[in-house]
Amino acid sequence: DVKVTQSSRYLVKRTGEKVFLECVQDMDHENMFWYRQDPGLGLRLIYFSYDVKMKEKGDIPEGYSVSREKKERFSLILESASTNQTSMYLCASRRTSSETQYFGPGTRLLVL
Amino acid sequence: DQQVKQNSPSLSVQEGRISILNCDYTNSMFDYFLWYKKYPAEGPTFLISISSIKDKNEDGRFTVFLNKSAKHLSLHIVPSQPGDSAVYFCAACAGFGNQFYFGTGTSLTVIP
Numbered sequence: 001d002v003k004v005t006q007s008s009r010y011l012v013k014r015t016g017e018k019v020f021l022e023c024v025q026d027m028d029h030e031n032m033f034w035y036r037q038d039p040g041l042g043l044r045l046i047y048f049s050y051d052v053k054m055k056e057k058g059d060i061p062e063g064y065s066v067s068r069e070k071k072e073r074f075s076l077i078l079e080s081a082s083t084n085q086t087s088m089y090l091c092a093s094r095r096t097s098s099e100t101q102y103f104g105p106g107t108r109l110l111v112l
Numbered sequence: 113d114q115q116v117k118q119n120s121p122s123l124s125v126q127e128g129r130i131s132i133l134n135c136d137y138t139n140s141m142f143d144y145f146l147w148y149k150k151y152p153a154e155g156p157t158f159l160i161s162i163s164s165i166k167d168k169n170e171d172g173r174f175t176v177f178l179n180k181s182a183k184h185l186s187l188h189i190v191p192s193q194p195g196d197s198a199v200y201f202c203a204a205c206a207g208f209g210n211q212f213y214f215g216t217g218t219s220l221t222v223i224p
Contacts, residue, residue, distance in 0.1 A: 004155070031210055042118075042201060043156075043214035050210060058211070090155055099144050099205060101212065103155030 003027070004104035006091050012110045019078040021107050023091030032074035033092040033101065034058075034066060043090065049074055050096070081111045115139045116204050118215035126223050131189040133218050135202035138183065142204040142213075147176060147187050150199045150217070159200070160187070192222045 007022035025032065031050050035043040035058075045058030047066040055066050063085060067075045074093075078085055088108050092101040117136045125131045135145075143164040148156035162169040162176045162185070169176050175188045189196055199217045 009153075033210070033212075035214075040121075040216055042114075042116075042216040043203075045211065048210045056210065092155075099146060099161060099212075100158045103148075103157070105153070105155050 004091055004093055004102050006089075006104040006107050008107050009105065010108050010110075012112065013078075013081050014112055015082060017078075017081050017111075019081050019109065019111075021076040021078075021089055021091075021109070023074045023076070023093075023104055024072050025074075025091075025093040025102070026072065027093065027095070027102070028071065029093035029102075030071075030096045031094045032068065033094075034064075034074065034076045035090045035092065036060070036087040037090055037106070038087050046076065081109075083111050085109065086111045113138075114216070115142075116202060116213045116215040118200075118202060118218050120218050121216070122219040122221070124221045124223060125192045127194055128191045131187075131192045131196065131220055131222070133187040133189075133200050133202075133220065135185045135187075135215050136183060137185075137204050137213075139204070139206065139213075140183070141206040143207065144205050145176070145178060145185050146203045146205075146212075147174075148201045148203060148214075149196075150201065156201055189220075192220075194222045194224050196220060197222050 034046040049068040091104040094101040146161040147159040150156040
């Protein structure tokens, strides 16, 4: 059974803080993703990674960076959190041979 | 610009009846489509998918129909059960890439 875990379910941060969201998958998947989910906007892709140390921008990368030092771990970094980054953040992974993505439970981030 | 659209934010159906969730897309390069189901406070889980070489795929109570000429797909749930109450997202991708486009979701309520 594929498991994708995210380090926090809820986070409250202040404007300007640096925020780290961690994601770990246990199925040796090559590809990992970060999405944000907002009402009326669905899931929007922030960044994805297809291999260790490799990353590609998604649709809304501004204000975010990512790190993938190990295959199982993909981190999302908010360099200087802003209130418009208040959102639900979802991590996902998938095997290259399949289109199916497996999602973590999400991190609800509130930036004050 | 939303390439995958779910125009109905919500849908209510009586238990035992059919639920039909609709999804439209604009990009003719999309060749694989997926439906995900999301319960509150959980990440989306994969439900069913369809390749563009097919026009129907069935899995138990769930059937997805694809109309390529209309750029439209639909998810049928028969019979609907209260446990099906969730938000349903459709998603699309082109080739075996990592850029998945999600709709805004439809919240299904199945009334006992």
